Amino acid sequence: MKPIYLQMNYFGPHGNSSIDFRKLDEAPIFLIGGDTGAGKSTIFDAMTFALFGSTTTDGRDAREMRSQFAPNDKATEVTFYFEQGNNLYRIVRRPEQWLKSQRGDNLVDKKPIAKLAIVDKVGGTEIDSIAAKPSDVGTAIAEILNLSAEQFKKIILLPQNDFSEFLKSKTDAKEAILKKIFGTQLYSDFTSKLKELYSADKKKNETFATDLAAQLDSDNWTDEEKEQLSHESDEQKIVVLESFVDKRQAEFYSVEKQATELNKQVQTADKNFQSAKDLDKQFSDLDTAKHDYQLNIVNKETEISAQQQHVSELQWADGLKDTLRDLDSKNEELKKTNDRSQRLTVQMKLSQKDYQSATNKSEELTAQKADFDQKEKQSKKLAILIPDIERVERIRKEITKQEPELSVLQENLSEQDEELQKITSQIDAKKESLTDSDKLQTQKDALTHEKDNFVEILTPLENQKFNDKKDVNRLQTHLDELKSQLQSKTENLQQSQADFEEKKGHRQALMIAQLQKELVDGEPCVVCGSIDHSHMIKTIDADEIELKASMEQVDKSQNQFASAQKEVETLNNNISETTIELNTAQDNLKTATQKLNETYLELTNKSELTFDTEFNISSLKSIFEKEIASLTEQLAAANKLTAEIEKLTKDSQKVADKQNEFKLDLATKKTALEANQKISNKSLLSLAMKHVLVRKSLKRLKL
Template sequence: MKPLKLTITAFGPYKNTEVIDFQQLGEHRLFAISGKTGAGKTTIFDAICYALYGSGSGEDRQDTAMLRSGFAEDDVYTAVELVFEMHGKTYQILRQPGHIKAKNKSVTGKKVELAHVKEGQLDFSIVEKQQTNEVDKKLQEIVGLTKDQFSQIVMLPQGEFRKLLTSDSTNKEAILRKIFKTDRFGDITKKLDAKRKEAEKDLERAKQLKEHLLGQIAGALPQRSSALFTCIANNTENMHQLMTALEEEQTFYRESIQVEQQRYNEAYNHHQKEQEHYSMAKALNEQFEEHASRQERLKTLEQQQDVYDAKVQEIKYAEQAERLVMFEQQCKDLRTEQNRKEQTYQQATINMQTIEAQYKVAQESFDEEEAREPERQQVLQQELKLQALLPTFEAFEGNRQQLQIDEQGVGTAKRAVADNLTILQQQQNQLQYVTEKIEQYEEQVAPFADYLQQLPKLREQVALLAQVEKYERAVASAEQAVYVADHQYQDNKQTLQQLEQQWIASQARILAAQLKEGDPCPVCGSTTHQITHNEQLETIEEAQLELLRAKSKTDERTYFEKEATLKSAKILLQEAIEQIDANHISQGQQTELNAALQHVEKQVALLKVVNDQLAVSRNEQKSQRERTEQLQEKQTKLEHYLAEQQKALTKQQVIVEEQQKHIPENLETLQALKQAIADIGVQKNALQTAWQASQQNLQSAKEAASNAVMAEELAKKAYEEIQVSLNEKREQFSISMKEAGFESYQAYDAAKRSMMEMETLRKACSDYVLQLHTLQIQIAEGTKQLNGKEKKNLALLEDSLERLRETYEEAFNTLQRTKGFAQACGDFKVKVKETAEEIQLLEKEAGRVKELHALLNGQNVKKLSFERYIQINYLDKITAAANIRLYHLSNGQFELRRSDRLEKHAKQSGLGLDVYDAYTDQIRDVKTLSGGEKFNASLSLALGMADVIQSFQGNIRIDTMFIDEGFGSLDEEALNKAIDTLIDLQESGRMIGVISHVAELKASMPAVLHVEKTLSGHSKTRFEVK
């Protein structure tokens, strides 16, 4: 990710909109961010981090509400817009968190937008919806880093830089978990722990089930002295012993079943015999009761004889009345028909009178229309006369319309000629203006070619002088470094020589002290020894001497390296001086040449604009000339067309004037003639229609009158005939009633019964006779069967039967219980076997899962969890990559090593870091490093982590690094080393931004982003590119 432009509004100490254009750096990829404390340097990092991830850069800057500027106006929304480049593509992200405005209760203005920048245009289709979740997901896909990874390897904020170096194993585990997402390996351990607990619960449930099964056995079987109940009482764990006891119990109950089955069969047979005797006695008693009941029902029927006789008489009269119903219905039908025909006769009489009146009116109308025959003939003659004028008027109307068209054509042609002439004059004026402008531009761009020729040479001369100045600074810096290294080397060398002499003297003194008189000296062989050193000398340890010798060699190597750097810088300087001599310039001309270059560049830029305008004007002149020629040609054609139109107009005027002489004065137009013809046609049609209608009405009235008279006569005749038929039928019905025995119509009507009523009466009489006969026969037969027999005492029989039933039911229940106990023993044997097998399997599974969980959870010799084992692999790769740079930064003194020592209080280990010190050949804790040494180690770790992440995730490219910490703790040499490392990084293509108050660091940077506070308290920024 490489930032191109950052725009922040109402963010932190920045009140208004502040634009930081990183493209102003040009080819410089290394820059410092400088400003007073609180000016807003770190806020720039916060803005970049907020644009990409929606939060600030450090752990204490996560609250987005705190990022809003306290200087901002209420109507100005806080916003951050970042344009950045990734994998050769340009993207723009805008985040606007919104805020609660005055007098509002909720947040407004919240917005997030991500776009792909293509040829200066914004393509917002990069995400389906411009929503925070969608945009965050797409941004992480583009950048390839999470927020935690970004904070560790791209943006190194205050307080976060040294955590990976100095924190304990637990904190490093959290850091590595966030960066490399190793929590999935920890989740495996958690899932295994859950599985362990589940296996232990399953085992415990199985054991509880076994105890529950013992309780079920004790509750299901009757208590007795047996091996089974001995096992239950002892809560045995031996499932095999329990199975054997159940087998013995089942055998006992199987033997008991045979005894109980025999006892049940005997009791059941005795009960069945007694049941048969009781059934026979009960049937006899029921016969006595039924015989008495029949006698009572017969007596009741005999008492109902009068009712039966009355119903028989009612049926007889109803049958007589049924024969007369037909005559009665015929009289009713004839009466209905008489009423209908009477109404028809009355209506026919009224219709006849109405139609006769209508006939009289139709005759009068016919006489009136017949008298208008002369008027109809006159209208017909007028229509024929007007139609004869129609061809003449049509020819005149066509010529007159053509005259109007010709007049319009002449007017249109005149306007076209005038309009085109105006446009032609304007075009000629425009062409003259463009021509004059071209002459002015040509005069202005005359010196343009000379300036273009001067520009490359001036740029080369200025660059050569700048190069000389750069190499002079490098030589001065190298000379100072050589002087310091030489001074340190000579001092250490002199100290070493003194210590070596002291060590030799101390060794001689020790040797002399050990000599004895008469023994040969191991050095000179003399047997006499003279003591020359009586004073006490400081004893020098050989290890101390070796340490100083190693440091002397290091100082010597450093001196030679600095001297080589000085020689290289001098060679480069000499080559640069030779180049400016070859170009016939001197260092004193730098100001003059810079001014000349600025003047020429300014003139070239200005004249390039004029030259572009000249090219545009020449193209415009060419198009204007072509347009003028086209307009002139068009003007000639329009004038010729106007003359032709005027000639045709004159000819048409003569024709129209000649035809107008033959047109009647009262009919000036063809439309007027057609309207007159239409009016006379309407009048003629109206007269003809009225005459035809009067004829048709008269004929219709005659036919209607004739039909109405005939209808009235027929209706009268039909009415008189139906009256005679009705009287005859009434006389016949009266005679039939008297013959049937009915003295009046009321007696006949009372005797009538419906079919359902007749059916009910007939059925009641039939049922009465049948019941009476049946009871008489049944009573005779019952008397014969019961002769000589007596009723039985059923109560005594029922008591005996109940005692026998209770006996056989008790035997049956005992038998069933015994069978149930035997079956229960078999069922419990199966359950005990299944439970024993399940417990055995669960114990094996729980032990296996528990052992595996302990191994992955760090309960092992090295106190390493599975997740931490994976993290150790990452940390080893990071330290290996970090040591490459730390070797350079520490002059080969330090090397980071992962520590295998166990943490206190049995905590998990393996992520601690130690440092190997080559000067002392000792390994010590990284916390013993000085501030500057910690900074170098932390920087190396951050760079090493970046290398590892890029190697593991190939689509990630880290083009940028921002550092907000540490340079103030470095001495001059360490600072130069750190700067060299940053220069190496930027030369590999990375952009490096550093927040620092160190003057030497800012002075060595090719560009500085100044952050300055205004008098009103808010901040502004500006780039200074050297």
């Protein structure tokens, strides 16, 4: 890796510094010099920070590298150009830092930023963007340089005489670093692989030698073969063994061929033996069949002839089975016919007896015919009077029926009159309590409009008051937090100042001791010029290493002290700005509250409703909603009452119509009743006499 150009903006003690390493190409060795705290080590810190995001000093965080002289609106940033291989790389990195907000004067925490790219020249055009996140940039740098941050510090930078630490480190550590730098890991891997293959082959060879020795000592070989092998060298033993194996293989093949021939002969013999067994079984089955024939056929010839005769008889009878079945059916029908004939004979005798009784009754009635003819003539005379009697009876029944109907109609008519009067009274009463629905609806609409007007005017004012109050609470909380931080940072500042003074005093003592050590009698002191050094008081022993460490501690403590001062100064500025913002927010809250109360008072004075003296949007809405609900209930009651009046009006019309029907029906029934009464009065006497005669005649007919 070859550094080309370094730009540092507000990094450590550097405000805006740049180093062009190209100007030093002709000088193989150059010196970076300067006073303590001038920023010499910061150059290496900047290069290390740009590449890896850390510094060369252990324990120093990258956030601490922000310059104490940096304005709040200027960012700490390092830009580093370097060459690796044939490419020119540019890396830009910013640490985590507090910067002024773009929308206000408050400080905001800015996250770290890192970008890595290949460019054509310093300040030139970007050719390829490699990474744009801190984590990705770190990975890419490690791949490009083949070094970690710690290895880079030890090998490339070697700051503050740390090269001796590398030389004193263990061989394993130096070997790992050098392998990674020069890329010799490939050869190490190749050597390791060869060792593994050699070990594996060596192990196989040893195993083979062991197996060969075991085989030579085994009982597989004859004494003659063992004797022959004992006179051969190790290399020749393999050849001899192969000849032994070939010989035995040939003998094995010969024996195997003979065995195959013997197996074929055995299979042929097995087949012949099986055929003989089958033939013997057939002869045995033939003897068994002959014995069964003699036993079942020849010895039972008489029994078989009798069974054949019986079969012939059964075949003859099988042709007559249908005729027998028809005969049985005819016999059953004949039996049923005889039973039916007997029942008909009994019924005929009973019918003859009934006929004789009817004949006797007919003769008796024929003897009484003259008497019946006389009674028939009298009944015809009486039949002429029956319609008149029935008509008189019918008129009397109608009169009897019409009189209660007239009474019922009269009562119904009275009830209808009472119901009609009652309905009329209800209608009049409801009309008196009825409120004008249109008027109620107008009041409701006006009240709803007034409510919407209140809400529309007061809600923005209330929101403004709420937002102002929220800002006041937020700023007050932020101010309290800043004051708490200021107290903590002030204590930290006091500790840092005390630590700085202590370390600075110790450094001065060491420097004085070093000067005292360098004094030579007779030579003037570089501080006071005195050549007499006898009055010198020694307070501490001079130690160059301790002095160097003390100077570094003073630098670190001074940076911490300056950082603490900057933090306290920043907090004081933030507290002042927040206090101003809080006062402004409180004034805005007061103005918004006053305007809200004045507007609320103005609106409530114009309204006919009664409101609370203090503004409360929920209470205000509740009052309006309660009044609107009351008007809604009144409007619903009025509509309901109107519907009831309409229903009662319809009911009264129905009652009046029904009353007219009753009156018409009553008049009709009265007319019919009067007509029936007149008819009844004219003929009642004659009909009564005829009625008496008719009844007497009927009594005689009954006798």
